[in-house]
Amino acid sequence: MADARETNARRLRRLTQMRKNDSITGACRALQGIWETGRKPEAIVLRSTLLQASEERSRLTRLVLPKGIALRFYLLAAFEAQCRLNVGEEWENALPLSGRGSWSDIVAIDGAYDTDSATYMHGTVGIRKLENLRLQQIKGALRTLEELGGEHALVTMPRGKSGQREYKNFLLMNESGRGGNQTPDVYTVPARHWAAAKTIAIPAAFFLKGWIQVLNPSEVATWLILRMLRKWAPNKHTTSGVYLYGQARLETFGLRDDAWEDGCQRLREFGLIRFAQPPDIPPGTPSELKVVFSQPTRLRRRYEPHHWQVTDEGLNEDAAKRLDQELTLRQQELETAARHRAQKRS
DNA sequence: TTCCTGCGGTACCAAGTATA
DNA sequence: TATACTTGGTACCGCAGGAA
Numbered sequence: 001m002a003d004a005r006e007t008n009a010r011r012l013r014r015l016t017q018m019r020k021n022d023s024i025t026g027a028c029r030a031l032q033g034i035w036e037t038g039r040k041p042e043a044i045v046l047r048s049t050l051l052q053a054s055e056e057r058s059r060l061t062r063l064v065l066p067k068g069i070a071l072r073f074y075l076l077a078a079f080e081a082q083c084r085l086n087v088g089e090e091w092e093n094a095l096p097l098s099g100r101g102s103w104s105d106i107v108a109i110d111g112a113y114d115t116d117s118a119t120y121m122h123g124t125v126g127i128r129k130l131e132n133l134r135l136q137q138i139k140g141a142l143r144t145l146e147e148l149g150g151e152h153a154l155v156t157m158p159r160g161k162s163g164q165r166e167y168k169n170f171l172l173m174n175e176s177g178r179g180g181n182q183t184p185d186v187y188t189v190p191a192r193h194w195a196a197a198k199t200i201a202i203p204a205a206f207f208l209k210g211w212i213q214v215l216n217p218s219e220v221a222t223w224l225i226l227r228m229l230r231k232w233a234p235n236k237h238t239t240s241g242v243y244l245y246g247q248a249r250l251e252t253f254g255l256r257d258d259a260w261e262d263g264c265q266r267l268r269e270f271g272l273i274r275f276a277q278p279p280d281i282p283p284g285t286p287s288e289l290k291v292v293f294s295q296p297t298r299l300r301r302r303y304e305p306h307h308w309q310v311t312d313e314g315l316n317e318d319a320a321k322r323l324d325q326e327l328t329l330r331q332q333e334l335e336t337a338a339r340h341r342a343q344k345r346s
Numbered sequence: 347t348t349c350c351t352g353c354g355g356t357a358c359c360a361a362g363t364a365t366a
Numbered sequence: 367t368a369t370a371c372t373t374g375g376t377a378c379c380g381c382a383g384g385a386a
Contacts, residue, residue: 010374067361067375140361218376259376
């Protein structure tokens, strides 16, 4: 059931719960601690091999899944690594899976929702607490990252005597996957590369302000692809915006129509991208004038995709607060539109 | 007439949850 | 940890409206 009203309402409900249970602020606090006690990188560098599709879908879009935190976990692991390690250093796990200062600490979840009673953590028994649910999600993410399979696996885990996974001893792989060699391609911190096709940078605010916790995987994937396009064509990005035709999007990144279209619309509402605006708008332009640019400034020719610009200043807002505002507004608009449709039919 | 965008509905299936 | 069942996000399709 993908009714826009229901989907939006569900998302709003989950966001409200995460704000209520302090999940987002807790995860942000933990990430801030990792950042401040570490190397304080301004941006996290990602090898673009994560985004690129060859014959099959890219590893990035294979992590655009309806549920789970696999993509989020991989990006969080890259963040943690780059706060702790120098460029070129090989990754080894420094955090426990659960407890204070653990992997569970840096992910925000809403908890188990019971539709019938419309309550969270309904009939909670014994060990079923938020902390346990977080641990389960971490383990689920590790399984998903491993099960990308063979050379594509983004995580490997040793097996115990009876073949069970030793989650706590997992190994993080490079963005290009485990590789086909006997020795796995263990994650090393990449250097920022001048060549557009090599790396992209994710500002630390994406992690510290909670965006990593609240964006859907399809939105994260769309946003990363737009950042990649900006790196490929910086001048075009500044002057007229970047864009992708459907076929190029599928062949280069393996991202499907709906994920891209919805992703772009939501990212625009959240203030992380905008319709392309001309470069002669002075940086200090008052916000009331900037509102003009919430609409496309150039007329699209027929069959022409939207032109976008990535706006990093949007990342400095409190993600949960911004999403709350925008999703509430969208819910009102969707309700109004539904009422009008109903009136028209009757 | 063509073909886009946007919306709504449905099927599929991965991930979450309960339980043994 | 394994298994069965439930949940809900994505992919896909069809339709309406609109622009050229």
